[in-house]
Amino acid sequence: MSDTIEVDGKQFAVDEEGYLSNxxxxxxxxxxxxxxxxxxxxxxxxxxxxxxxxxxxxxxxIAPAVRVLTKAVGKKLGKExxxxxxxxxxxxxxxxxxxxxxxxxxxxxxxx
Amino acid sequence: MAKATFEVPELTxxxxxxxxxxxxxxxxxxFKSKEDFQIPLGFPGELVDDWQAKAIDxxxxxxxxxxxxxxxxxxxxxxxxxxxxxxxxxxxxDPKNMPVARQDLMRKVYRRYFTLAGxxxxxxxxxxxxxxxxxxxxxxxxxxxxxxxxxxxxxPYGIDTAEISMAAREIMDSIGVxxxxxxxxxxxxxxxxxxxxxxxxxxxxxxEGLEEDVYDDTGVKVRxxxxxxxxxxLLVTPSADFFAEPHVDGLIGYGKVFHxxxxxxxxxxHASEAANFGMFIGSYANMHRIAQRIREAxxxxxxxxxxxxxxxxxxxxxxxxxxxLAGPWDFLDPRYPVPQHICEFTYDLIQEGKxxxxxxxxxxxxxxxxDSCNVARASRMGNTPGGQFEIPRAxxxxxxxxxxxxDEDTIRDRTFCCGGGGGLLTDDLMELRVKGAKPRxxxxxxxxxxKGVTHMAAICAICKSQFTKVLPYYGMEMDQIVxxxxxxxxxxxxxxxxxxxxxxxxxxxxxxxxxEETDEAA
Numbered sequence: 001m002s003d004t005i006e007v008d009g010k011q012f013a014v015d016e017e018g019y020l021s022n023x024x025x026x027x028x029x030x031x032x033x034x035x036x037x038x039x040x041x042x043x044x045x046x047x048x049x050x051x052x053x054x055x056x057x058x059x060x061x062i063a064p065a066v067r068v069l070t071k072a073v074g075k076k077l078g079k080e081x082x083x084x085x086x087x088x089x090x091x092x093x094x095x096x097x098x099x100x101x102x103x104x105x106x107x108x109x110x111x112x
Numbered sequence: 113m114a115k116a117t118f119e120v121p122e123l124t125x126x127x128x129x130x131x132x133x134x135x136x137x138x139x140x141x142x143f144k145s146k147e148d149f150q151i152p153l154g155f156p157g158e159l160v161d162d163w164q165a166k167a168i169d170x171x172x173x174x175x176x177x178x179x180x181x182x183x184x185x186x187x188x189x190x191x192x193x194x195x196x197x198x199x200x201x202x203x204x205x206d207p208k209n210m211p212v213a214r215q216d217l218m219r220k221v222y223r224r225y226f227t228l229a230g231x232x233x234x235x236x237x238x239x240x241x242x243x244x245x246x247x248x249x250x251x252x253x254x255x256x257x258x259x260x261x262x263x264x265x266x267x268p269y270g271i272d273t274a275e276i277s278m279a280a281r282e283i284m285d286s287i288g289v290x291x292x293x294x295x296x297x298x299x300x301x302x303x304x305x306x307x308x309x310x311x312x313x314x315x316x317x318x319x320e321g322l323e324e325d326v327y328d329d330t331g332v333k334v335r336x337x338x339x340x341x342x343x344x345x346l347l348v349t350p351s352a353d354f355f356a357e358p359h360v361d362g363l364i365g366y367g368k369v370f371h372x373x374x375x376x377x378x379x380x381x382h383a384s385e386a387a388n389f390g391m392f393i394g395s396y397a398n399m400h401r402i403a404q405r406i407r408e409a410x411x412x413x414x415x416x417x418x419x420x421x422x423x424x425x426x427x428x429x430x431x432x433x434x435x436x437l438a439g440p441w442d443f444l445d446p447r448y449p450v451p452q453h454i455c456e457f458t459y460d461l462i463q464e465g466k467x468x469x470x471x472x473x474x475x476x477x478x479x480x481x482x483d484s485c486n487v488a489r490a491s492r493m494g495n496t497p498g499g500q501f502e503i504p505r506a507x508x509x510x511x512x513x514x515x516x517x518x519d520e521d522t523i524r525d526r527t528f529c530c531g532g533g534g535g536l537l538t539d540d541l542m543e544l545r546v547k548g549a550k551p552r553x554x555x556x557x558x559x560x561x562x563k564g565v566t567h568m569a570a571i572c573a574i575c576k577s578q579f580t581k582v583l584p585y586y587g588m589e590m591d592q593i594v595x596x597x598x599x600x601x602x603x604x605x606x607x608x609x610x611x612x613x614x615x616x617x618x619x620x621x622x623x624x625x626x627x628e629e630t631d632e633a634a
Contacts, residue, residue: 066355067322109309112308
């Protein structure tokens, strides 16, 4: 993975795992470019998750726990979508890691 | 599931010993740590100039500190007993993943600088200079050992490759060659209090959510308290229990068990992590510093007992080393083990007849049990030898109608590692993790085929995350791995409290008292 990505003609530094080096750099175009790296096309459903992650991060300085996320999704989009299976169907590398990358959040570390 | 960029092995009925493929995994190495992650741990930020001399000095220091290390390096007779016992060799076919070959990476350097024959006749005794090539080999292959100690069970001398791996990582850290995954995480423990970097407000938000969920599910108010001064029990659990699935289902189970036991308990935002990655990198100094948080939290919260949640290596550190790392524990209640495992706690209550289970709640599952390496081979539970094998199984039998063990050669003290232990649970080692899981999954697949097993329970956060990730590579479902206390949580019959199922008046009182307690804790 290269050390920068190009978004709307601008260069952004990323770390060796493809996460933004400076979280403040994030613009919506970042998510699209990163999704393209993973051969994904972002839909409204993806953006619902990305936006929630960013809001939660702003308040708590960390990505939401999976259960917090599935509960929020379930409330907003209906119970049948409030589960990990739905999130993995959108983000095959996992909501915590892949969606956080698209949303410009740091990678969750630890035994996850 | 993500698409594999490497060949995923095919599962076989028995794990066969593969013909060797030299250097099959020579390309595998985790991301290196950066200065930002090295400095807070007391390590140089990058490879130091005179690294060779410094590394040899460090090796000398470790040989002086740990008599065992010298014995392990001296005593191997090349009998070959260990060669087919490592899951990473069986899964990758790389001969350097045979435990004896991994040990030899350090043994040849040891012989060159610390034995008479090696100093004068290096070629005759297989001694080698510590060159940059050797260092690179160390970095690659000492990060292909999950320190699971299966090989040591079969070694007639009991040589512990895990201890050699730990020493190698400590030597590398001391010259500025660290692993990003472990060292970044240890820094987060120092800065924020846990591996994930979950700050206090996020923990509180998550725990409040759990209280709501359990109340919605059961109609019983089960509490998930944090930072409550004066609680009887401090629960120290891996931060993955707050964050990930299926881990959180285990945490929900611990809370229900405490509820039924009628004891007060609390988590701590200061010691919001059971894991101690200081062990993985062989750093006594860091292991000590991480363990001290538990002591500080226990004193600050004035607890009488400490209970550990489902975390494999944490239980090794807790069971085997906690007294020397963070003791003396003379301020805790001497009637209880210090520390106690949540499985011991639950098992004792079952023995006393204090828990009621409706086993049919787990009738949608046929269970098997994965012994986590650090619990199985480096600790114990209960008062009898082998308690660490029997107690978790007894809990499953008490909560589930359908249980079958996997092949005897792959469980209890001969258990296979999940493939992600020892500080290797990182995406940059995914090929190693997938291939290393093969022996465990061969055995799992057998009981799936023959006994109709649907789920595997575990008591280690690393095992749970590793299986969640690797099961899909082998055509299984990610949710076939469950927390042991998830089974308890499903089956336990909760006793309603005085304010349960009643509306309006009571909850206000509850809120007031919670606020008071929080103030006190602050």
